[in-house]
Every structure is written in C-alpha cells, then in structure tokens.
Amino acid sequence: MSSNPIRRVVIVGGGTAGWMTAAALSRYLPKATTEITLIESDAIGTVGVGEATIPQIADFNRMLGIDENEFVRETSGTFKLGIEFANWGKLGDRYFHPFGTYGFDLEGTDFHHFWVRLSQLEQDADLDAYSLNASAAYSGKFIRPDGDPRSVLNRINYAFHFDATRYAAYLRKYSETRGVSRIEGKVVQVNQRSEDGFITSVDLESGLHLEGDLFVDCTGFRGLLIEGALKTGYEDWSDLLPMDRAVALPTKSVESPKPYTIATAREAGWTWRIPLQHRVGNGHVYSSRFMDTERATEILLEAVDGEPLADPRHLRFVTGRRKKFWNANCVAIGLSAGFLEPLESTSIHLIQSGVSKLLALFPNQEFNPIERDEYNRLLGVGYEHTRDFILLHYVATERADTPFWQYVQSLELPETLAHKMALLESSGSFFRYEDELFSVVSWLAVMHGQRRGPKGYNPVADGLSVSNLSQSLANMRGLIGKTVAAMPTHQQFIDRYCGIQNKRSMESV
Amino acid sequence: MAQQDPVTIVGSPLDAWLTAVMLARFAPLAGAKLQVLETSPVARVDDVVVLRPEMVRTNVSIGLDPKRLGAQPVQAWAGPHRQSLPFNSFGRPLKGVSFVAIWLRAREELGETRSLQSFVSAGQTGGCAIEVGRYVQALKTIATKVGVTPCTQASEHIVQADPNLTEAQPDCSVGAAVMTLRPSTTLRLQAVHKSVLALIDCWSWRENDRDLAAREYDRRLQAMQASIEDMQALLWSDGRTDDYSSRLKHRVSVWQNVGRIAPVDDDQFTPQEWMAAFLSAELVPSAAGRLVHSLTLAEISDHVETCSPKEVANV
Incomplete structure (x- = not known):
C-alpha cells in the first residue's frame, strides 16, 4: 500500500491556485517522503482570481488549521452572507442569493413548498424574510453561528471577501513554514519521456534543471504544462456563456x-462589487461580441462609487475546461484547468475542489489510471454543474432589451438544465446531482428572484390548515427578525475580531 | 385520472397499505376514494422487517411511530448471506484521513484482525426492526382514519404494487411492480417508499405539466432501480461479476484501487453500506489513499483503539 510513493512534487506557478495547492499538500503529505517545490516568477503577474468566495472555503481553511480571525485580518477580508443580484430577471429587479437556508422544513418537506402555498393565498412573496442571511445582510449585520444546533443563529452560513493576492502571500508563509521550497524563476523548457509523454523535469531561465514525479500546473490561462507540453485540448463553452472579457478596477x-x-446585470454582461476592509473590488465581465472595451470600461467607471486606486485592468478568457484536468503525471489546477466567470464566486472553490480531490486520489509513482480517470470524471462533472448554474442566471429572465440578452434567450440549453428549471418552476420540485455544489436554496433564490416560479408545490403543504400555515410562517419571520436585531453590525464584528487596524496596533506593540 | 373516481391500490398487504396511507396522507386526492385490494402476502406476520432511518421519519410523519409498536432500534440491515449493512459510519476520521484508510493500514502494517464492520459507530441510527403483522395492522388503523378502505367496488384506476398482476392496466406502478426485487423485505419496502414519494411529488402537478411529471417520475424510478439493482447484484452475486452493471464495475474498480466509494447520482444507499457490501463480496482495496501515510503507526494504533466498539460504547 505504501510502496513507491511520490517523492518530488513540482508546482509550477504561484498565485492563489499554486499556494492553495502547496499549502494543502504540505499539510497532508509526509515530509520525510515527499519534497514539494513551487516555482514562480515575480515578473509574471497573477490574475488574482476570486476575492469573493462561497462557504466551502471555511472547510479548506479549517483543513489547514488556519485561525479564521488571523486569516481575515491578514487578507483584509470581510464576511459574506450571499450575493445581491440586480437587473437580472428584469431591469429594476433586485434579489438576494443567500448562503444558509430558508425558513424551517415542516412535515419532513422543504420549507419552500409551504411558502409557495402561503404566497399564493396571501400574496406573501417576501422570501428574504425567511432567510437569516438575507435579513442580516440587508441590515448590515453579521455574527458567526453559535454552535448550538437548536439555535436559530446556528443557521447562519458565511464565506469571505478577501484580497486574493494577500491570501496567496498568507498561504506562502504557511507552506514555507511546512517545508515547501519556493524557487524564483521562469520555466523555459518542459522535458518529457518520449514513450508516454510524462513530464520528467523543467528547465528554468536561470539554467536550473528541476526533476519531479508529479507536476501541478498552476500557470493560469497559458497552461504551460497541461497544454503547452501535453497538448491536452480545451473544451470551449463560449457558445453557452459568451462572456470573454473582464475589466477590473479597485476603488x-x-x-x-x-x-x-453585488452583481448587476448590464447591456452585455455584468459588474461586480466586492467590499474589502481597505478597498472595494469592482469589475465588469462582458462579451466582446456585443460590446467593445471602451464601452465596457465606461460602464464600469459609471458604476463605481469611490476614487479609483489604479488604472482599469483588462483580461481575456475563454470559458470552458481542459479536456483532461489530469494528464499523464500533470494535474492542472486553477485557471489552467478551466475558466468560469465568477458570477457565483466559484473560482476559488474550483481550485479547492481540484486540490481536495487530488489529495483524496493522490497517486504513487505507478500512476494508476483509475485514480486519474476518477479525478477527471469528478472534476468534469463539477465544472458542468457549475456552468449550468451560472447559465441559469442568463436564461431564467424576461430581459431581451439588448442584442446580448436576445442572444442568450435563443440558446439551446443543456437538457439537464432545462429539466431542472422546468421542474422547479412547475412544482417546486428539485433534485440535486451527486456532488452538486448548489442546493435547492440557491436554485430557488435565482429562479424566484428572476420571476420563474415556483408555480406549484408539494401536496404535503396542503396538509396544514391555512391558519396554522400562516401562523407557522409568521413565527419563523418573527424569530429571524428578532435574531437579526440582536446581532452586531458587520463593521463592529470586524473591528472586534479581525480588523486590519488590530493588525497595525499589534505590529506597533 | 379523474379525481372523483375510486383509486385501487393492488399489492401485498405490506406494500399496498403503506402505499395507500402515504398517498392519502401526502397526496390528498380532492375527495377521491382510495381502496386497497390485497394480494398474497410477501412476508409472514411474525417476520421482522427493518425500516431504514428515512423510512422511520416518513412513518412518523404519517402518524405511525414504530417505537410505540415495540420496534427495536437497529444499527444495520442484513443481506441474504447475513451481511451486515450499517446505517452509521465506520469509526472516525483522523486529521482528515478516513477511518477506512486507517483501518486498512492497521490491517496491513499492524496486524489488525477485527473487521471494518466491528468499528461501526455506536449510537442511534434512526433505523428500527418491526414485526410485519404489527406494522401492517398499524398501517390499516391509520388508513381507516384517513378514509382508505378495503376494496369494495370495481375501479378503473389502479396503482399497482404487485409485480404478479399481469392482467391489470395500471395507471402507475410502485415498489416491486417497478423492478425485479430479490427476496428482501427491507429492499422491497425501500422500493415502495421511494417510488411512492416520487409519485406524490409528481401527482398533483398542473394538467399542462403532465408530460414533465411523467418524465420526472420515470427518471426517479430509473435512478432508484439502478441503485437497488447494483446493491442486489453485489449481495446476491456469490462472487460472480457477470451481473454487474457498468456503473457498479466502475465503483468496484475505484474501491479496489483507491479505497473510495465513487459518488453517483441518486444513490439509494450510504457509502458505509457500499463498503460493507464490497467487503462482504471479498472486494478489498489494494490501496486506501496515500494520505494515511501522513499519520504515524503509533497514531494509527491509538486511533483504532479509541474507535473500537468497546471504547465508543463506554463513551
């Protein structure tokens, strides 16, 4: 079982993907057996994907044993309870996609079936009033769950906004403490075995020759190893998701x-706003088929509130995924594996998912194809599910006011997405694929928020009398309202536990 | 079906009364009469049937609390060769390493001889075992309260729960009428439970969504069928792999090579049930993840002891 272990792991590329990989591998691989080296060049910039995350990132940090307050402070982070979507269902619309749950399930049946019934009887359509996360978010409040399974407060769920560059630096410190060697330099040559294409070593500009057993490609869109050397191929999804440009601007x-x-739909894409402690991250994701760079930049500049802290930075991408994430002895993680626009803040999660699955299916030097194939299968399914959920935002809409929105309305949807939408819209019914990231809460938030039902509900909801139903749901709203009222503000919470001013005062001490 | 017509549920007492009560309780048919036509029993009244945890929850929702009928809590259900398929997990992970990986390394390098099944976590699972006779009687009592009666009149509308009823033209089929089931009352009830829940979910949809409802019902039944058939193939195979579906072959391969249960859509069983079924078919992993080597043998030895049933029981 322990024979022939991987002795040398070489991670090419730093950034969020490289350092998340290095941190996780250094946490779990036995130091005595496996040496981990990360090559990065200060001359090559990182994209700094993400900044906004989903709650699973907390599992990753816990897995590493990271102190959460320290992490938030070091990355100038803030807490995130969900995403507000503006102008998606219709111009002027606004809804909240919360983490956490809606209401309380009754009779062993999802809460939303009872809410649909009541909303049809009483026109009570305010779904946010049943979400602790949405109610707290709109009140500017935040607190962590209290750990008591009976408490309402325990139902709050959260993620973070953070500075991805600082996160990478934080994880670099973590990894180097655990024995990861960092080499500054540019890879100029990838050497492969002639018989099977396995990568044997990389040569650096400095003349250094570095051999390895397993290579992790974190070189971003270029995919220096997975594509440059191994010619793995890329599955282009831009027919379904035509966005291919972004412009970013900190303020x-x-x-x-x-x-x-906040994610606001625009003429040919959408803008984001991500509040950090020391600045706000803003950006505009758009389709160059429908909008030029000047107009995209103009829209972004009109959308920001604060003074710009840098010039607008332009990015290009092709939505899709590598045909194989793991090819020969090379695993692509991060942007070298694929790209999905960050509408649901999944970029860092896709890195996390790649790292976690690599750990679970970590090879030895025999490189059993079953481990590789299972990794590729699981990651492939994960990318597809995430793609479909992002696509949902563009197609579950009444918007047809620009050529871009008319185009997305004409798309032929993947059958699984069409079926899921039809089920939820018609009957409130939902099924979740194995390993699917987004739950019924997320699908419901988007479908309802974008005026697509549900129109029906599970007949179990008819089992309660109207007065009982009305009273039960009023009690839920009351409980959530009281809980939110007692929370500190988001700013108070940060100041108390993880404010960057605490870091400064600690440094001065 | 027109909602005022009587609907007849045809099946063994166990299958038919469970179906009828679930439909009456969760899918009230706006005044339609539900009646039960019993066919031959599939179990003796003094047989004991295991209700899975999710089935117990459904039973409580329909007003039938198995505990009050003297049901005994159980940790597992049994396969045809007395394989024990647990509802609780095996041991506990340590530093992110699964207990199965720890147990495999302990077996290989520390001479651990206890079976994986002997490390099933103690504590309530929610599952229980109940006498068939008592259970059927309780279902009938509830059925009376919710207006379900024994069959008294001819009916054009039939929900078929009996696979042997060939002359009928059912409106829909549930449970054993959907698929070929091996002689296991636990699997049989699981099939009834899952298919009736699917039927309830799809029952009351608006008239113009009938096609969608039918497609969704079929999708769920096919998923249930695939999962149960895979489990049956494992438990009843006697070492033969000819009956394995391609999906099961993939899962066996991942298990043997990596020591993991490959996740699949709409799985009807928990990972620990699959692990137990694989091991009972003598399918043992050759590797169990490399992460286990991040633990020292001393840590492994200590952890295995803290997870041993005796220790857990004392906790």
Whole structure:
C-alpha cells in the first residue's frame, strides 16, 4: 500500500491556485517522503482570481488549521452572507442569493413548498424574510453561528471577501513554514519521456534543471504544462456563456463594507462589487461580441462609487475546461484547468475542489489510471454543474432589451438544465446531482428572484390548515427578525475580531 | 385520472397499505376514494422487517411511530448471506484521513484482525426492526382514519404494487411492480417508499405539466432501480461479476484501487453500506489513499483503539 510513493512534487506557478495547492499538500503529505517545490516568477503577474468566495472555503481553511480571525485580518477580508443580484430577471429587479437556508422544513418537506402555498393565498412573496442571511445582510449585520444546533443563529452560513493576492502571500508563509521550497524563476523548457509523454523535469531561465514525479500546473490561462507540453485540448463553452472579457478596477471605500457581493446585470454582461476592509473590488465581465472595451470600461467607471486606486485592468478568457484536468503525471489546477466567470464566486472553490480531490486520489509513482480517470470524471462533472448554474442566471429572465440578452434567450440549453428549471418552476420540485455544489436554496433564490416560479408545490403543504400555515410562517419571520436585531453590525464584528487596524496596533506593540 | 373516481391500490398487504396511507396522507386526492385490494402476502406476520432511518421519519410523519409498536432500534440491515449493512459510519476520521484508510493500514502494517464492520459507530441510527403483522395492522388503523378502505367496488384506476398482476392496466406502478426485487423485505419496502414519494411529488402537478411529471417520475424510478439493482447484484452475486452493471464495475474498480466509494447520482444507499457490501463480496482495496501515510503507526494504533466498539460504547 505504501510502496513507491511520490517523492518530488513540482508546482509550477504561484498565485492563489499554486499556494492553495502547496499549502494543502504540505499539510497532508509526509515530509520525510515527499519534497514539494513551487516555482514562480515575480515578473509574471497573477490574475488574482476570486476575492469573493462561497462557504466551502471555511472547510479548506479549517483543513489547514488556519485561525479564521488571523486569516481575515491578514487578507483584509470581510464576511459574506450571499450575493445581491440586480437587473437580472428584469431591469429594476433586485434579489438576494443567500448562503444558509430558508425558513424551517415542516412535515419532513422543504420549507419552500409551504411558502409557495402561503404566497399564493396571501400574496406573501417576501422570501428574504425567511432567510437569516438575507435579513442580516440587508441590515448590515453579521455574527458567526453559535454552535448550538437548536439555535436559530446556528443557521447562519458565511464565506469571505478577501484580497486574493494577500491570501496567496498568507498561504506562502504557511507552506514555507511546512517545508515547501519556493524557487524564483521562469520555466523555459518542459522535458518529457518520449514513450508516454510524462513530464520528467523543467528547465528554468536561470539554467536550473528541476526533476519531479508529479507536476501541478498552476500557470493560469497559458497552461504551460497541461497544454503547452501535453497538448491536452480545451473544451470551449463560449457558445453557452459568451462572456470573454473582464475589466477590473479597485476603488477607495466610501462606506462600511456590506456583508455581501453585488452583481448587476448590464447591456452585455455584468459588474461586480466586492467590499474589502481597505478597498472595494469592482469589475465588469462582458462579451466582446456585443460590446467593445471602451464601452465596457465606461460602464464600469459609471458604476463605481469611490476614487479609483489604479488604472482599469483588462483580461481575456475563454470559458470552458481542459479536456483532461489530469494528464499523464500533470494535474492542472486553477485557471489552467478551466475558466468560469465568477458570477457565483466559484473560482476559488474550483481550485479547492481540484486540490481536495487530488489529495483524496493522490497517486504513487505507478500512476494508476483509475485514480486519474476518477479525478477527471469528478472534476468534469463539477465544472458542468457549475456552468449550468451560472447559465441559469442568463436564461431564467424576461430581459431581451439588448442584442446580448436576445442572444442568450435563443440558446439551446443543456437538457439537464432545462429539466431542472422546468421542474422547479412547475412544482417546486428539485433534485440535486451527486456532488452538486448548489442546493435547492440557491436554485430557488435565482429562479424566484428572476420571476420563474415556483408555480406549484408539494401536496404535503396542503396538509396544514391555512391558519396554522400562516401562523407557522409568521413565527419563523418573527424569530429571524428578532435574531437579526440582536446581532452586531458587520463593521463592529470586524473591528472586534479581525480588523486590519488590530493588525497595525499589534505590529506597533 | 379523474379525481372523483375510486383509486385501487393492488399489492401485498405490506406494500399496498403503506402505499395507500402515504398517498392519502401526502397526496390528498380532492375527495377521491382510495381502496386497497390485497394480494398474497410477501412476508409472514411474525417476520421482522427493518425500516431504514428515512423510512422511520416518513412513518412518523404519517402518524405511525414504530417505537410505540415495540420496534427495536437497529444499527444495520442484513443481506441474504447475513451481511451486515450499517446505517452509521465506520469509526472516525483522523486529521482528515478516513477511518477506512486507517483501518486498512492497521490491517496491513499492524496486524489488525477485527473487521471494518466491528468499528461501526455506536449510537442511534434512526433505523428500527418491526414485526410485519404489527406494522401492517398499524398501517390499516391509520388508513381507516384517513378514509382508505378495503376494496369494495370495481375501479378503473389502479396503482399497482404487485409485480404478479399481469392482467391489470395500471395507471402507475410502485415498489416491486417497478423492478425485479430479490427476496428482501427491507429492499422491497425501500422500493415502495421511494417510488411512492416520487409519485406524490409528481401527482398533483398542473394538467399542462403532465408530460414533465411523467418524465420526472420515470427518471426517479430509473435512478432508484439502478441503485437497488447494483446493491442486489453485489449481495446476491456469490462472487460472480457477470451481473454487474457498468456503473457498479466502475465503483468496484475505484474501491479496489483507491479505497473510495465513487459518488453517483441518486444513490439509494450510504457509502458505509457500499463498503460493507464490497467487503462482504471479498472486494478489498489494494490501496486506501496515500494520505494515511501522513499519520504515524503509533497514531494509527491509538486511533483504532479509541474507535473500537468497546471504547465508543463506554463513551
């Protein structure tokens, strides 16, 4: 079982993907057996994907044994309770996609069936009033769950906004403490075995020759190893998701950070706003088929509130995924594995998912194809599910006011997505694929928020009398309202536990 | 079906009364009469049937608390060769390493001789064992309260729960009428439970969504069938792999090579049930993940002892 272990892991590329991989491998691989080296060049910039995350990132940090307050402080982070979507279902619309749950299940049946019934009887359509996360977010409040399974407060669920560059630096410190060697330099040559294409070594500009058993490609869109050397191929999804450009612009904060991301639909894409402690991250994702760079930049500049802290930075991408994430002895993680626009803040999660599955299916020097194939299968399914959920935002809409929105309305949807949408819209019924990231709460938030039902509900909801139903749901709203009222503000919570001013005062001590 | 017509549920007492009560309780048919036509029993009244944890929850929702009928809590259900398929997990992970990997390394390098099944975590699973006679009687009592009666009149509308009823033209089929089941009352009830839940979910949809409802019902039944058939193939195979579906072959291969249960859509069983079934078919992993080597043998030895049933029981 322990024979022939991997002795040398070489990670090419730093950034968020490289250092998340290095941190996790250094945490779990026995130091005596396996040497981990990361090559990165200060001359090559990182994209700094993400900044906004989903709650699973907390599992990753826990897995590494990271102190959460320290992590938030070091990355100038804030807490995130969900995403506000503006102008998606229709111009002028606004809804919240919360982490956490809606209401309380009754009779062993999902809460939303009872809510649909009541909303049809009483026109009570305010779904947010049943979400602790949405209610807290719109009140500017935040607190962590209290750990008591009977408490309402325990139902709050959260993620983070953080500075991805600082996160990478934080994880670099973590990894180097655990024995990861960092080599500064540029890879100029990838050497392969002639018989099977396995990578044997890389040559650096400095003349250094570095051999390895397993190579992790974190070189970003270029895919220096997985594509440059191994010619793995790329599955292009831009027919379904035509966005291929982004422009990013940090600005000064003009208010206390909101505990949520804002994603606003635009003429040919959408803009993001991510509040950090020391600045606000802004950006505009758009389709170059429908909008030029000047117009995209103009829209972004009109959308920001604070003073710009840098010039707008332009990025290009092709939505899709590598045909194989793991090819020969090379695993692509991060942007070298694929790209999905960050509408649901999944970029860092896709890195996390790649790292976790690599750990679970970690090879030895025999490179059993079953481990590789299972890794590729699981990651492939994960990318597809995430793609479909992002696509949902573009197609579950009444918008047809620009050529871009008319185009997305004409798309032929993947059959699984069409079926899921039809089920939820018609009957409130939902099924979740194995390993699917987004639950019924997420699908319901988007479908309802974008005016697509549900129109029906499970007949179990008819089992309660109207007065009982009305009273039960009023009690839920009351309980959530009281709980939110007692929470500190988001800013108070940060100041108390993880504010960057605490770091400064600690440094001065 | 027109909602005022009587609907007849045809099946063994166990299958038919469970179906009828679930439909009456969760899918009220706006005044339609539900009646039960019993066919031959599939179990003796003094046989004991295991209700899975999720079935117990459904029973409580329909007003039948198995505990009050003297049901005994159980940790597992049994396969045809007395294989024990547990509802609780095996041991506990340590530093992110699964207990199965720890147990495999302990077996290989520390001479651990206890079976994986002997490390099933103690504590309530929610599953229980109940006498068939008592259970059927309780279902009938509830059925009376919710207006279900024994069959008294001819009916054009039939829900078929009996696979041997060939002359009928059912409106829909549930449980054993959907698929070929091996002689296991636990699997049989699981099939009834899952298919009736699917039927309830799809029952009351608006008239113009009938096709969608039918497609969704079929999708769920096919998923249930695939999962149960795989489990049956494992438990009844006697070492033969000819009956394995391609999905099961993939899962066996991942298990043997990596020591993991490959996740699949709509799985009807928990990972620990699959692990137990694989091991009972003498399918043992050759590797169990490399992460286990991040633990020292001393840590492994200590952890295995803390997870041993005696220790857990004392906790």
